[in-house]
Amino acid sequence: MTISFNEDSLSFDLFAKDLQYTIYIDENKRLCHAYFGKRIKNLNVRHISDLYRRAYGPNLSLDIVPQEYPSYGTTDFRSPAYQVQFRDGSTVSDLRYISHRIYPGKPKLEGLPSTYVDGEDEAETLEIHLKDDIGKFEVILFYSVFEDFQAITRSAKFINFGEDIKILRALSTSVDFEDDNFEMFQLSGAWARERHVVKREIKPGIQSIESRRGASSHQQNPFLALARKDTDEWNGEVYGFSLVYSGNFIGEVEVNQYKDTRVLMGINPFDFSWLLKTGETFQTPECVMVYSDKGFNGMSQTYHKLYTNKLARGKYKLEQRPILVNNWEATYFDFNEEKLLEIAKEAKSLGIELFVLDDGWFGKRNSDNSSLGDWYVNKEKLPEGFEGLSKKINDLGLKFGLWMEPEMVSPDSDLYRDHPDWCLHVGERERHLSRNQLVLDLSRKDVREYIVETISNLLKSANISYVKWDMNRNMTEIGSATLPAERQREVSHRYILGLYEVLERITSQFPDILFESCAGGGGRFDPGMFYYMPQAWTSDDTDAIERLKIQYGTSYVYPPVMMGSHVSAVPNHQVGRITSIDIRSHVAMSANMGFELDLTKLSEEEKDKIRKYINDYKKFRKLVQFGNFYRLFFEENEVGWIITDEEQDEFIVYYFKVLGEPNAKQRRIKIKGISTQKIYRLDGTSEIYGGDELVFAGLLLPELKGDFQSVLLHFVRV
Numbered sequence: 190m191t192i193s194f195n196e197d198s199l200s201f202d203l204f205a206k207d208l209q210y211t212i213y214i215d216e217n218k219r220l221c222h223a224y225f226g227k228r229i230k231n232l233n234v235r236h237i238s239d240l241y242r243r244a245y246g247p248n249l250s251l252d253i254v255p256q257e258y259p260s261y262g263t264t265d266f267r268s269p270a271y272q273v274q275f276r277d278g279s280t281v282s283d284l285r286y287i288s289h290r291i292y293p294g295k296p297k298l299e300g301l302p303s304t305y306v307d308g309e310d311e312a313e314t315l316e317i318h319l320k321d322d323i324g325k326f327e328v329i330l331f332y333s334v335f336e337d338f339q340a341i342t343r344s345a346k347f348i349n350f351g352e353d354i355k356i357l358r359a360l361s362t363s364v365d366f367e368d369d370n371f372e373m374f375q376l377s378g379a380w381a382r383e384r385h386v387v388k389r390e391i392k393p394g395i396q397s398i399e400s401r402r403g404a405s406s407h408q409q410n411p412f413l414a415l416a417r418k419d420t421d422e423w424n425g426e427v428y429g430f431s432l433v434y435s436g437n438f439i440g441e442v443e444v445n446q447y448k449d450t451r452v453l454m455g456i457n458p459f460d461f462s463w464l465l466k467t468g469e470t471f472q473t474p475e476c477v478m479v480y481s482d483k484g485f486n487g488m489s490q491t492y493h494k495l496y497t498n499k500l501a502r503g504k505y506k507l508e509q510r511p512i513l514v515n516n517w518e519a520t521y522f523d524f525n526e527e528k529l530l531e532i533a534k535e536a537k538s539l540g541i542e543l544f545v546l547d548d549g550w551f552g553k554r555n556s557d558n559s560s561l562g563d564w565y566v567n568k569e570k571l572p573e574g575f576e577g578l579s580k581k582i583n584d585l586g587l588k589f590g591l592w593m594e595p596e597m598v599s600p601d602s603d604l605y606r607d608h609p610d611w612c613l614h615v616g617e618r619e620r621h622l623s624r625n626q627l628v629l630d631l632s633r634k635d636v637r638e639y640i641v642e643t644i645s646n647l648l649k650s651a652n653i654s655y656v657k658w659d660m661n662r663n664m665t666e667i668g669s670a671t672l673p674a675e676r677q678r679e680v681s682h683r684y685i686l687g688l689y690e691v692l693e694r695i696t697s698q699f700p701d702i703l704f705e706s707c708a709g710g711g712g713r714f715d716p717g718m719f720y721y722m723p724q725a726w727t728s729d730d731t732d733a734i735e736r737l738k739i740q741y742g743t744s745y746v747y748p749p750v751m752m753g754s755h756v757s758a759v760p761n762h763q764v765g766r767i768t769s770i771d772i773r774s775h776v777a778m779s780a781n782m783g784f785e786l787d788l789t790k791l792s793e794e795e796k797d798k799i800r801k802y803i804n805d806y807k808k809f810r811k812l813v814q815f816g817n818f819y820r821l822f823f824e825e826n827e828v829g830w831i832i833t834d835e836e837q838d839e840f841i842v843y844y845f846k847v848l849g850e851p852n853a854k855q856r857r858i859k860i861k862g863i864s865t866q867k868i869y870r871l872d873g874t875s876e877i878y879g880g881d882e883l884v885f886a887g888l889l890l891p892e893l894k895g896d897f898q899s900v901l902l903h904f905v906r907v
Contacts, residue, residue, distance in 0.1 A: 191313045191334040192291050200234040201289070201315060203332060206339045208480040210332070212257050212317075213238060218285040220317060220330070222255040222365050225428065227482050253447055255365030258284060258319065258330055258345065267451055268395065268443050270363040271345070272458075273465075274355040275324060284319035284328055291315050295333040295342075300686050302433055302720030303475040304333075304342055304499045311336055311499075325351025326465075338495045339487075340479045347471040355675075356463040360439075360455030361432065362476040369393075369448040372418055374485075375440075376410035376742050381730035381763050383407050383711035384742040386823075391415075391442055391450065399439040399457050403628070403664030403681055404708055405715040412746050413440045415452065420484055422820050423861060427481045427488045430454050431746055433500070434474035435717035436685035437461070460667070462678040477716070485745065486819050486862075493748035493818060500716055501723040501751070503696065505703050509810050510724060510781045511588060512540070512803060513655070515755065517547035518731070518762055519787035522555050525570050526578055530585075535788035537585045539796060540803040543655055544582050545590035552602065558625040561597045562604030564643050575651035583652055590655030590703075593647075595640045596688065597626045597661065604639075611636050613680070615668035623662035631687030632669050632680055641694050648699050658692075658722065660708040685717075692721040705753060714743070724751050724781055731757035731785055732764045733776040734897065737828045737845055740779060741820060749832070750814040752780035756799070758787065770795050772845065772899040774802040778813065779830070779843055782806050809903055812839055819862040826850075829858055837864040837880075838906040844890055846898045857887040863904075872903040 193202050200213035200223065211223040213234045223237045251265035261269040262281035274280050294309035306312045315332040329346040343362040373391050375398050376384040389396065398413060400406040411432035417425050430452060432438050437457035444450050454476050463471055477495065481487030497506065514536045520528060533544045551567055552560025566574045579589040598605050598612055600622070605612070612627040614620050620627055629636050648656070669680045696704055704722040706713060710729030718725060728739045736754060743752060754777040759767045777783065782803075791799070806813070812834055821829035826847050833840040840863055844856075863869075865881040878888070890900055 191336060192315050192332075194289065194291065195234075198234045201317075202232070203315065203334050203341055204228060205334045205336070205341055207482065208339045208341065210341050210478075214286045215254075219254070220257040220284075220286050220319060222257050225364055225366070225478075226426065226480060252445065253449065255367065255449070256363070257317075258328060258363055260284065267445055268441055268453055269358060270360045270453060270455075271328065271356070272358040273324065273326065273347075274357055276352050276354075280357065282321045282324050282326075284321050286317065287320045287327075288318045289316060296331070298344060298475060299470075299472050300689060301472060301474055302500075302689060302717045303344070304335075304433070304477065304495060305502075306335075306499065324354065325349070326354060335495065335499065338499070339481065339491045340477055340495050342475050342477050344475045345473045347465060349465045349467055349469055351467065353464060353466050356465055356471055357461075358458040359463070359471060359473050360453050361473045362430065362452070362454050362478065364428075364452045364478070366415070366450040366452075369444045369450045370418060371415040371450060372420075373442055374414040374416060374745070376412055376745060378407060378739075380407045380709055380712065381728060382735060383714065383728050383739055384410055385738050386742045386745065391444055393444045393446070393448075395441055395443045397439060397441040399459070400437050401457060401459055403436060403667065403684065404660065404713045405435050405438060405717070406663070407709065407712040410746070411438045411440065411454070411715050413442065413452075413454070414485075414488065414745070415442065415450070416485070422486045422822075423484045425482070425484050427485055428452075429477075429479035429481070429488045429492065429746070431477045431479070431492060431716060432474055433477065433716040433720070434685070435688065435713050435715050437681050456682060460678055461682065463682070464675055464679070474717070489745055489820075490817060492746045496716060496719060496746075497748050497750060497815070501719050502721075503723065504700055506723050507815065509814060510703070510750065511542040511655075512782050512784075512806065513543035513545050513590065514541050514784040514788060515545040515547055515592075515657075517592070518757055518785045522549035524549065526572065529578065530581060531789050532787065533582050533585055533587055536784070537587055539788065539800050540807070541587070541784065543588040543590055545592065545655060545657060546578070547592040547657070548594075550591075559599045559601035561594055561599040561626050562602045562629070564593070564595070564647050575647075575653070579651040579653065588654035589652060590657065591653055592657040592659060593644065594659040594661060595644050595691075596629055596631065598629050599626050610670045613664055613667055613669070613684075615666045618666060621665045623665070626662060628662065628664050630669050630671075630680075630684070631691065632683035633671050633687075637687050637691050640691055644695055645698055648695075648702065653702060655703045655705065657705045657707050657726065660713060662709070663712075689717070689721070696721050711739070711743075714747070719747075719751060724753055727752045727754060727780070730763045731755050732761040732766050733768050733773045734766060734847055735764060736776050737847075740776070741823050741828065741830070744818055744820060744830075749780040749818050753783060754780035755783040755785040757785045758790075768897040770798050772897050774799065775843060775845070775899040775901045778802060778806050778901065779832075781814065782810075805903070809839070809841060812841065816840075817862060821858065821861060827856070831860060831862055833862050837862070837867065840869075840904050842888065842900070842902045842904070844900040846893055847896070849893070849895045849898070855892050856890045858890065859887040860884055868907040869904040870907050872905055877907060878904070
């Protein structure tokens with residue numbers, strides 16, 4: 190049993206492997222937090238709750254009470270988990286416990302992506318019903334505990350039984366810790382440098398991450414972690430919070446005057462409200478909370494396994510992903526069928542398995558200033574359409590894939606001329622362009638129907654095996670022509686709900702197509718998208734050195750099988766750096782390997798190396814995509830990681846050195862994550878190593894000279 194209720198102490202214990210999460214009902218029927226951390230044999234809740242009684246006596250201040258879903262206005266002055274507004278304009282509410290239910294399995298969230306179970310024995314769920322008697326509304330808190338993962342999920346559902354109310358704030362989780370001995374970790378950046386690891390010591394007051402861009406964003410990922418000081422990759426306590434949502438979000442860490450720490454995460458309340466009429470409900474997204482006492486790698490392993498097995502869905506979630514070539518950086522908009530087939534023929538000779546046609550194939554699209562929304566083939570470029578091109582690609586022995594951007598519209602398009610009101614806009618105010626495009630209003634049913642019908646017809650027109658679904662700009666002028674004034678602040682969330690509906694319908698209709706999410710690269714690299722598409726384009730920055738930072742940070746939450754990583758041309762198109770084909774290939778071989786360059790312009794030496802790397806990758810592709818990924822170190826000039834199989838019979842060591850050093854000592858690194866009891870052979874050689882030797886004495890790396898050097902070593906059990 191993973192969830193139990195103690196009637197004497199009125200407490201709930203939730204267990205997930207070594208994780209324990211305990212909450213209790215106090216004498217005033219408030220739901221309070223007791224403990225989150227390593228499993229304890231016998232936790233006496235009274236020892237925790239007595240602290241608050243002794244400190245404040247009969248006039249207990251909620252400012253120090255660790256409530257599970259706190260409100261504002263009733264003596265707790267910290268940030269609340271929720272806030273509602275009543276018809277009289279007041280915003281004071283007070284939720285009290287009325288009932289609970291414990292049952293096997295895990296419910297789906299209406300209209301929202303979430304982790305799931307394939308059988309009821311895989312998880313157990315606790316529902317706690319809270320009610321505000323005066324306001325006549327309820328909140329159901331959902332806690333689901335996975336039997337095989339050290340994770341607990343949380344969400345909240347609002348139910349209105351009284352007069353219309355307006356939800357101003359509805360976060361998914363709130364957790365109080367009774368000290369501030371933490372450092373906060375987040376994944377931050379910008380376009381082309383997403384998800385860099387940022388660490389900061391938490392201070393009194395609020396420190397937060399958020400997106401107000403209509404998407405989870407390049408700038409902040411919907412994830413934060415609190416780690417005890419001196420925690421490293423392998424040791425120390427870490428608490429992870431990851432939101433399964435693709436829109437505006439917030440993650441807050443607040444330290445109060447008593448050095449208590451509160452973590453909150455959910456939909457960003459900025460520019461948000463939701464009118465909840467009598468009898469209606471509102472469901473918040475899911476937050477996945479992970480605990481590790483084995484450092485950051487322990488946290489990451491939980492997220493990797495949970496998201497691979499119980500978030501991603503469909504045919505491809507556990508299927509090896511194809512090696513692809515994308516023509517974008519090879520041709521941009523300037524291509525014809527002949528050029529595409531030249532690249533495809535070269536791809537086949539190198540061992541590549543999938544050809545992907547990127548932007549420029551539709552409408553009158555010869556630059557980024559027209560035709561989004563006009564999803565019909567440009568016959569000047571492709572005289573025989575997709576049917577003809579895909580057949581020729583298939584006849585070469587390659588699968589055929591396609592780029593599209595269905596959520597956008599160009600002002601210079603037939604769609605916009607016919608339906609200028611279909612984009613997000615506010616009355617007569619200026620419609621600001623980004624990348625010469627506007628955002629379609631997915632809160633509208635007619636817009637959603639158009640996208641589903643048009644894209645479905647397109648995907649039926651040819652033998653299409655892969656779709657790259659892009660979204661290249663953030664939202665401005667967020668308004669809808671079809672919603673009344675009191676619902677205009679619902680548009681951002683309604684857009685995301687509309688997107689999820691569209692993705693559910695299209696991906697369900699085409700289960701044999703591998704869908705890859707993209708948002709100008711990594712601008713919507715979040716768990717919400719992975720529910721519909723099992724992989725994403727990690728970043729538009731294809732430079733191998735920049736990708737070290739990006740893929741390292743991304744791995745805090747997301748496994749390699751969810752990351753697209755391509756070998757591109759040099760000088761690199763984003764930063765102008767010239768790196769060897771070796772390091773570019775080794776970085777790409779850390780995830781879903783692909784290519785994004787004109788293969789016909791490579792030298793014979795480069796082609797020979799690529800052919801070898803592709804053959805090597807195919808040999809251990811399953812290990813890379815579905816193995817256990819561990820970060821070894823990330824230093825100023827050196828980066829190392831390792832991927833092992835579950836049985837520790839096989840592993841790959843990756844080592845990257847950015848700049849050469851004069852008179853440098855040959856580097857020895859200690860390997861982690863393998864068995865000290867087993868004997869291993871370095872693949873391709875007769876060299877034998879004991880696992881204990883590699884772990885305790887270390888592995889002497891080959892001597893490296895020059896800038897941008899790398900080593901990839903594959904070991905197999907003898």
